[in-house]
Amino acid sequence: MTQNSINNIRNFSIIAHIDHGKSTLADRLLEVTGTIEKRNMQAQVLDTMDLERERGITIKSQAIKMNYAAQDGNNYELNLIDTPGHVDFTYEVSRSLAACEGALLLVDASQGIEAQTLANAYLAMAHNLTIIPIINKIDLPGAEPEMVTEELETTLGIKKEEIIFTSAKEGRGMGEVLEAIVKRIPPPKGNADDKLQALIFDSRFDAYRGVIVYVRVFNGTIKPEMNIEFMGTRKKFEVQEVGSLKIDLVPSDKLTAGEVGYIIAGVKDVKDARVGDTVADANNRAEYPLPGYKPAKPMVFCGFYPVQGEDFKVLKDAIEKLQLNDAALFYEPETSAALGFGFRCGFLGLLHLEIVQERLEREFNLDLIATAPNVIYKVNMKNGKKIYVDNPTKMPSPADYDSIEEPCMKVTIFTPAEYVGNIMEICQNKRGTFLNMEYLDPKRVMLAYELPLAEVIIEFHDLLKSATRGYASMDYEIIGYQVSDLVKLDILINSEPVDALSCIIHREKAHYIGRALAKKLKKTIPRHMFQVPIQASIGSKVVAREDISAMKKNVLQKCYGGDVSRKKKLLQKQKAGKKRMKRVGRVDVPQEAFLAVLQIEK
Amino acid sequence: MNPLSLYIHIPFCKQKCNYCDFASYAGKENLIEEYINTVINEIKHLRPTALSTVYIGGGTPSLIAPKYYEKIFKLLSIAPGAELSLEANPGTINQSYLKELKNIGVNRLSLGAQSFNDKHLEILGRIHNAKDIFKSFDDAQAAGFENINLDLIFALPNQTHNDWKEDLKQALSLKPQHLSIYNLQVEEGTKFYNIGDKLPRPTEDEEVAMFEYAIDTLKTAGFHHYEISNFAQPGFECKHNVVYWENGNYLGVGASASSHINGNRFDNPKTIEEYIKLTQLQNKVDLLGHKNQPDQKETIFMGLRLLDGLSKEKFKGYEKEVKELIDDGLLEQKDKIKLTHRGLLLANEVFKLFI
Numbered sequence A: 001m002t003q004n005s006i007n008n009i010r011n012f013s014i015i016a017h018i019d020h021g022k023s024t025l026a027d028r029l030l031e032v033t034g035t036i037e038k039r040n041m042q043a044q045v046l047d048t049m050d051l052e053r054e055r056g057i058t059i060k061s062q063a064i065k066m067n068y069a070a071q072d073g074n075n076y077e078l079n080l081i082d083t084p085g086h087v088d089f090t091y092e093v094s095r096s097l098a099a100c101e102g103a104l105l106l107v108d109a110s111q112g113i114e115a116q117t118l119a120n121a122y123l124a125m126a127h128n129l130t131i132i133p134i135i136n137k138i139d140l141p142g143a144e145p146e147m148v149t150e151e152l153e154t155t156l157g158i159k160k161e162e163i164i165f166t167s168a169k170e171g172r173g174m175g176e177v178l179e180a181i182v183k184r185i186p187p188p189k190g191n192a193d194d195k196l197q198a199l200i201f202d203s204r205f206d207a208y209r210g211v212i213v214y215v216r217v218f219n220g221t222i223k224p225e226m227n228i229e230f231m232g233t234r235k236k237f238e239v240q241e242v243g244s245l246k247i248d249l250v251p252s253d254k255l256t257a258g259e260v261g262y263i264i265a266g267v268k269d270v271k272d273a274r275v276g277d278t279v280a281d282a283n284n285r286a287e288y289p290l291p292g293y294k295p296a297k298p299m300v301f302c303g304f305y306p307v308q309g310e311d312f313k314v315l316k317d318a319i320e321k322l323q324l325n326d327a328a329l330f331y332e333p334e335t336s337a338a339l340g341f342g343f344r345c346g347f348l349g350l351l352h353l354e355i356v357q358e359r360l361e362r363e364f365n366l367d368l369i370a371t372a373p374n375v376i377y378k379v380n381m382k383n384g385k386k387i388y389v390d391n392p393t394k395m396p397s398p399a400d401y402d403s404i405e406e407p408c409m410k411v412t413i414f415t416p417a418e419y420v421g422n423i424m425e426i427c428q429n430k431r432g433t434f435l436n437m438e439y440l441d442p443k444r445v446m447l448a449y450e451l452p453l454a455e456v457i458i459e460f461h462d463l464l465k466s467a468t469r470g471y472a473s474m475d476y477e478i479i480g481y482q483v484s485d486l487v488k489l490d491i492l493i494n495s496e497p498v499d500a501l502s503c504i505i506h507r508e509k510a511h512y513i514g515r516a517l518a519k520k521l522k523k524t525i526p527r528h529m530f531q532v533p534i535q536a537s538i539g540s541k542v543v544a545r546e547d548i549s550a551m552k553k554n555v556l557q558k559c560y561g562g563d564v565s566r567k568k569k570l571l572q573k574q575k576a577g578k579k580r581m582k583r584v585g586r587v588d589v590p591q592e593a594f595l596a597v598l599q600i601e602k
Numbered sequence B: 001m002n003p004l005s006l007y008i009h010i011p012f013c014k015q016k017c018n019y020c021d022f023a024s025y026a027g028k029e030n031l032i033e034e035y036i037n038t039v040i041n042e043i044k045h046l047r048p049t050a051l052s053t054v055y056i057g058g059g060t061p062s063l064i065a066p067k068y069y070e071k072i073f074k075l076l077s078i079a080p081g082a083e084l085s086l087e088a089n090p091g092t093i094n095q096s097y098l099k100e101l102k103n104i105g106v107n108r109l110s111l112g113a114q115s116f117n118d119k120h121l122e123i124l125g126r127i128h129n130a131k132d133i134f135k136s137f138d139d140a141q142a143a144g145f146e147n148i149n150l151d152l153i154f155a156l157p158n159q160t161h162n163d164w165k166e167d168l169k170q171a172l173s174l175k176p177q178h179l180s181i182y183n184l185q186v187e188e189g190t191k192f193y194n195i196g197d198k199l200p201r202p203t204e205d206e207e208v209a210m211f212e213y214a215i216d217t218l219k220t221a222g223f224h225h226y227e228i229s230n231f232a233q234p235g236f237e238c239k240h241n242v243v244y245w246e247n248g249n250y251l252g253v254g255a256s257a258s259s260h261i262n263g264n265r266f267d268n269p270k271t272i273e274e275y276i277k278l279t280q281l282q283n284k285v286d287l288l289g290h291k292n293q294p295d296q297k298e299t300i301f302m303g304l305r306l307l308d309g310l311s312k313e314k315f316k317g318y319e320k321e322v323k324e325l326i327d328d329g330l331l332e333q334k335d336k337i338k339l340t341h342r343g344l345l346l347a348n349e350v351f352k353l354f355i
């Protein structure tokens, strides 16, 4: 047996819905293969970022190599390439899948298949990956493996006999899973002697070592001291180190066709080693790059501004740093009359936005104002031009355009049948168009709607969750632009327009949202020593007004010798609270106010 | 030697009032003896001299027998003409008790009246009624007290503007030399706080009206409004408290008492039990021995409470803030810099700029 033979390599990923047990299963596999000792194991090795662990999702792809002695007497190298489980990260899923020949499709026996899992399974099939269906958590009293089996049959045409039943928690079925990986997933194709072609499926910036490039080698061999070229960016580097991905980076003398590993080559900028690009031998270039994947297109936008103007530089550096490890994050500087200098950022979805914001605040200790997220509008101008608007303030005057188009989604929802009525109501309110409905099994239904993206990014997910007690799951895909009757709603605080609060909304909802927004702002903005009027207007027409009455009294009554320290602290606290607000004209506006539009109950 | 003031805290009360967040405890009378001994011990260590004011506050100092105060006073070196105040609660004192206090040198009495409305007194959780206040006041005068303060609280649950007018009328009918007027504040950890929003409190507008009514009425009655919450017949301003507002030197003894000497602050432990261990005494002596400048921020925010204001020099480095506040009509500058009427109501907004 030759350890390094391409026939003994298996590259796979795991497709699963959040909480269905992907991390637990991965841990068991690492344990059983002795990649990691049981007692050393910090639960769930694959999710390394704290934030991910807290939110229970994997954001960045990562890979890990296991050695497995199979029943056939051979040793195999198994590379598990992790995939993010959330719909916002479909793009990252597709890039992990492109590096694999197979995927474990993991479904919770008590929950059944969820919409995103199904979407990712289709994606894997489209990549011609071998699917190994696994029904997990069979130890649970509420497990219904037969029902889930039926679902897998109807939705994906999976045969009963192919399914492996596991309890990752108890370690049951792990042997079967490993054997199936070896037996069912084909070894990689490719030739170690051909011209080098390696697919970059991820990259990460390391402060000490520069960019670490994660690759799957399809053809050829890559070794230290070799000159490589990234075919897309045409940048050339000399390889310093290659190796495989265990819990740490483990250097080796080469990476050959079929293998998964890392390259360190003195790359300073992640942009030079773009995910999806192909690594070639600079002295013997391959004719064609590997089929990459579509670059991620940001779909949701918002502005980020530092509360303290002088933090702009810190914010700039922070976003740049984050982008090093997050190719999908888009940003460009923008200026707001109300908020000063900041950035317009683009994200794959709302969750992506929230994670980036949280990381900026937490890891870089920034006080941030995020403006309400919006989508990108297509405006058909009177002069025949089409322009794209990613910021409500940049919307041209109605006199200058014929129509506005907004991006629309096809949203697929899986739900227990009893919630169909609730969901239809939500979709109706969100300006949805019914497409179709299908029974997955006697109890579960798939519903499809067409919805404006703008409606989906704002609290749609929360509404869905509460209307179905968390039992529904959804997936979405962009289907294109559609003309819609949209207007721009402006907000004036103390008679000054606050650009950062403008939003684009459907005309029919404009009055209602204007009123609700003014009310909400009245509650959010603290009282000042003068009366603060809040107005919502469409064009020059004021559609709502609320007044924040002036503060008349704020005085500590009793203050003697024993009170000095305490009262000083109290005043300091009041003052600190004020400092975290943004001063707009003469009014201090708290961070939450800029997201008020998200909290309007519809 | 700078003049020095001494505060003695007596943390015992018969029952805890519903709004009270002071260091005061009910049902701990068994600790009185030990507590007083600790106080005596502390005083012996600190050896304060040339005391120009002494203030015995609480809690309810009038729960303690005069013989203890006699013991304490014997240890003190009190300057001639010094102000010696004691807080007393109606319902805990009689004429002979007050006479004894008078005899050992107490010359100013502060009565916790709070309200003259029995219903409101009950809501506050006070142990006395309106009649007790009149009686205590008469007893105090009969015992020879000629400098008496009354504490009053307004903006009580369910209190109307007329109720408040009536309270003030009753208070003035006694012709006290001094009045302290407090807007009820609901502090964390009190019974009122736990009731939360259900407590039927007057609106902010009503509170402002009550406060303004008090200011006008007391001025008309000849009182000098010398501090945000304090009013005195001319010459009867509380000397001890003025030391606090001028951020002067004072020693505090007893549980939770604060000291401020040469710019150093020291707070005693808050509970009786911790205090009587007296473990931090040496620290305190050491700390207060340092030479420091009083904190300018404190000097400003305490000093502006005095309505005569502060001299311009004290605001060094804060010229921008002062100008802003003058422009906003919250401060005014004549010979001194002081709060305007509006600034008085919004004093925290003013103080914040100096913190």
Ligand SMILES: Nc1nc2c(ncn2[C@@H]2O[C@H](COP(=O)(O)OP(=O)(O)O)[C@@H](O)[C@H]2O)c(=O)[nH]1
Residues within 6 Å of the ligand: A016, A017, A018, A019, A020, A021, A022, A023, A024, A025, A044, A056, A057, A136, A137, A138, A139, A140, A166, A167, A168, A169, A170
């Ligand atoms: N009962 C039972 N619980 C499991 C099993 N596998 C995972 N879990 C639990 O399900 C939860 C989610 O698992 P995790 O691996 O974090 O899911 P992930 O979000 O897909 O990575 C955890 O509380 C696990 O302990 C299983 O086979 N049986």
Ligand code: SF4
Residues within 6 Å of the ligand: B012, B013, B014, B015, B016, B017, B020, B021, B022, B024, B058, B059, B060, B089, B112
């Ligand atoms: S009498 Fe004074 S110190 Fe005692 S509980 Fe009542 S308010 Fe508090």
